[in-house]
Amino acid sequence: MLTLEQLNTATPAEFTRLLDGTYEHSPWVAERAAAHRPFVSLARLQHALASAVREAAREDQLALIRAHPELAGKAMVSRTLTAESTNEQGRAGLTDCTPGEFARLQQLNADYNAKFGWPFILAVRGPRGTGLPRAEIIASFTRRLANHPDFEFAECLRHIHRIAQIRLNDKFGVSPAMGEQVWDWAEALSVHSDPGYKEQGQLTVTYLTDAHRACAAQLQAWMHDCGFDEVSLDAVGNVVGIYHGADPQAPRLLTGSHYDTVRNGGRYDGRLGILVPMACVRELHRAGRRLAHGIEVIGFSEEEGQRYKATFLGSGALLGAFDPAWLDQQDADGITMRTALQHAGLDIAAIPALKRDPARYLGFVEVHIEQGPVLNSLDLPLGVVTSINGGRRFVGEMTGMASHAGTTPMGQRRDAAAAVAELILAVERSAGAVPDVVGTVGLLEVPGGSINVVPGRCRFSLDLRATTDPARDALVDAVLAEARDIAARRGVTLTLEETMRAAAAPSHPQWQARWEAAVESLGLPVFRMPSGAGHDAMKLHELMPQAMLFMRGLNAGISHNPLEAVTTDDTELCVRAFQHLIEHLR
Numbered sequence: 001m002l003t004l005e006q007l008n009t010a011t012p013a014e015f016t017r018l019l020d021g022t023y024e025h026s027p028w029v030a031e032r033a034a035a036h037r038p039f040v041s042l043a044r045l046q047h048a049l050a051s052a053v054r055e056a057a058r059e060d061q062l063a064l065i066r067a068h069p070e071l072a073g074k075a076m077v078s079r080t081l082t083a084e085s086t087n088e089q090g091r092a093g094l095t096d097c098t099p100g101e102f103a104r105l106q107q108l109n110a111d112y113n114a115k116f117g118w119p120f121i122l123a124v125r126g127p128r129g130t131g132l133p134r135a136e137i138i139a140s141f142t143r144r145l146a147n148h149p150d151f152e153f154a155e156c157l158r159h160i161h162r163i164a165q166i167r168l169n170d171k172f173g174v175s176p177a178m179g180e181q182v183w184d185w186a187e188a189l190s191v192h193s194d195p196g197y198k199e200q201g202q203l204t205v206t207y208l209t210d211a212h213r214a215c216a217a218q219l220q221a222w223m224h225d226c227g228f229d230e231v232s233l234d235a236v237g238n239v240v241g242i243y244h245g246a247d248p249q250a251p252r253l254l255t256g257s258h259y260d261t262v263r264n265g266g267r268y269d270g271r272l273g274i275l276v277p278m279a280c281v282r283e284l285h286r287a288g289r290r291l292a293h294g295i296e297v298i299g300f301s302e303e304e305g306q307r308y309k310a311t312f313l314g315s316g317a318l319l320g321a322f323d324p325a326w327l328d329q330q331d332a333d334g335i336t337m338r339t340a341l342q343h344a345g346l347d348i349a350a351i352p353a354l355k356r357d358p359a360r361y362l363g364f365v366e367v368h369i370e371q372g373p374v375l376n377s378l379d380l381p382l383g384v385v386t387s388i389n390g391g392r393r394f395v396g397e398m399t400g401m402a403s404h405a406g407t408t409p410m411g412q413r414r415d416a417a418a419a420v421a422e423l424i425l426a427v428e429r430s431a432g433a434v435p436d437v438v439g440t441v442g443l444l445e446v447p448g449g450s451i452n453v454v455p456g457r458c459r460f461s462l463d464l465r466a467t468t469d470p471a472r473d474a475l476v477d478a479v480l481a482e483a484r485d486i487a488a489r490r491g492v493t494l495t496l497e498e499t500m501r502a503a504a505a506p507s508h509p510q511w512q513a514r515w516e517a518a519v520e521s522l523g524l525p526v527f528r529m530p531s532g533a534g535h536d537a538m539k540l541h542e543l544m545p546q547a548m549l550f551m552r553g554l555n556a557g558i559s560h561n562p563l564e565a566v567t568t569d570d571t572e573l574c575v576r577a578f579q580h581l582i583e584h585l586r
Helices: 003-011 012-018 028-036 042-054 058-066 082-091 097-118 134-144 147-171 177-189 210-226 272-286 313-319 324-328 337-343 346-355 416-432 471-491 509-521 536-538 568-583
Strands: 230-233 238-242 252-258 294-300 361-369 382-388 390-399 437-440 455-466 494-501 530-531 546-551
Touching: 012 028, 012 509, 028 042, 028 272, 028 324, 042 058, 058 147, 082 147, 097 134, 097 147, 147 530, 147 546, 177 210, 177 230, 177 568, 210 238, 210 272, 252 536, 272 294, 272 361, 272 568, 294 536, 294 568, 313 346, 324 337, 324 361, 337 346, 361 509, 361 536, 361 568, 382 416, 382 509, 382 568, 390 416, 390 471, 416 437, 416 455, 416 471, 437 471, 455 471, 471 494, 509 546, 509 568, 530 546, 536 546, 546 568
Parallel strands: 252 294, 252 361, 361 546, 382 530
Antiparallel strands: 230 238, 238 294, 382 546, 390 455, 390 494, 437 455
């Protein structure tokens, strides 16, 4: 097996020879990465190789893509694939296609080449390295045919790096066992889904449904298996696992995330933050080790607010922030939260006692899938969160005058939709002018609209976020000033209602530094980034120091979507970063 010592001491020519086949017919990638020796870890080597590609000219990148064979293409049929490609296509079963599958792949290859001018690239050994089903390969092929060429070019390079990562594992004899365990847990947990979604193969787990309770039971069983000293289900459905320190009375590190999902969501949003620390506790228990501090892992029962309007219900209960008025809320089927809690056998009277004493805890940390494309674009598996964005949301309406589309002159229209369209561009302009600030108009509706009527009303939403509250409020002021100006200039009436205000949650400097040290310990560069999405850490921020670690997702980092995915290799690094953090608390 290859070793880093061999690579670090090899001549440049020998270095390139040792890495032959990692990047298909493209020795220049290794040649350029060699200058960055010595490599302290396999992760550092992988990043150097990926950086060599990212920093290359586009024509070199295109040549790298074109060096790869088609899936189930002529090279496979003629048996002229490289040994690496033969292994990969064989593991994915592409050498055993039915005549119908083979014909479909040939047509997809032809259509893809005609549109993009390069072969379709897919890491067919998949996120776990064992091989994708042929049906999934064909589905990915079909879906990606609709992509924009620039996006698809980047997606091909991402898959090339994943292929290289798997090939390096083979060369070094590396198996990401802890990452595989977390991945397997996430897959097993995803079998539970609410009725109406499960039948369609979709993942939806909303608060206190049968699927939600099945997830809670499964998490408790796994926590017992991992060796937690105490495992329980609390009065709002949080799953709580405690692994004591050498002194059971020692303060604990609090960690976790949520196990509910959005409708038709992904397997890793929230759940990663429960499963990663579970894997760490399992390793401690197997080694018979205790740390100076305890570890408390919580699977928060509700973060998404999908069944009831009670976002962060699970983590908020730890702050004493459970609102009794929520108990009378009804879901879409008319079932109150009170009834749902009683049906689940939970003691409503015990909810106030869930409030935590911050003196018992060192702080709160959370690992989470990034839910965005930034880490992917930088070829980085991990990112350190500097702050969770604060946000303000509004619903609004522009009211003008509905009139005949054919007889109303352009200069005499009071077009409500056009006013909102101008506002959308103003939001884009205002948010784009300031770093780490974002603004979105996600909902648009023209009530009673018709193809031949100038819109008299247009409803819309505003979602404005920033890393600090002053930056958030400055964006709000700028956007609302633009909205009022647009309304006055266009002769329409503006109404706005603020529906949500959340404070920013900057990471505690000392805890952020601990995550940075954990990433550095893996030989990876530290990348600091804000979180645009809200997380349970936002609530715990009100009670104790907090900091987060992000892990990249596949498919350009998409989340809240069935395409949400992670690799076992990235997950392994995430577990190891968490291990470093808990081992170095002082």
